Amino acid sequence: MKTLAWVLVIVNQTQVISDGDLLYPSLQKCQMYENQINRPLQKIQRYTFSAYCRPEVIDRPEDD
Numbered sequence: 001m002k003t004l005a006w007v008l009v010i011v012n013q014t015q016v017i018s019d020g021d022l023l024y025p026s027l028q029k030c031q032m033y034e035n036q037i038n039r040p041l042q043k044i045q046r047y048t049f050s051a052y053c054r055p056e057v058i059d060r061p062e063d064d
Contacts (some may be wrong), residue, residue, distance in 0.1 A: 003060040006030035006053045013048045020056075027053060048059060 008022040010029050024030040030053040037051035 001060050001062070002057050004057045005056050007056050008033050008049045008051055009054050010049060017049075022057070023056070024053075 003025075006024045006027050006029075007020055008018065008024065009016065010018040010022075022033070024033075034051045034053055037049055
């Protein structure tokens with residue numbers, strides 16, 4: 001059976017660091033980690049990472 005999951009994509013400037021490795025069943029959990037990565041920092045700090053949640057349809061394991 002198909003189900004919707006959320007992939008946390010992490011980007012460093014223009015290079016994709018993680019795409020498909022971090023999979024979450026709920027948008028809220030994915031957004032929690034996204035917000036931690038995209039947190040506002042002081043202007044003097046150089047932080048080039050960003051993140052976003054991308055939906056993906058996956059096969060859900062069958063329950064026996």
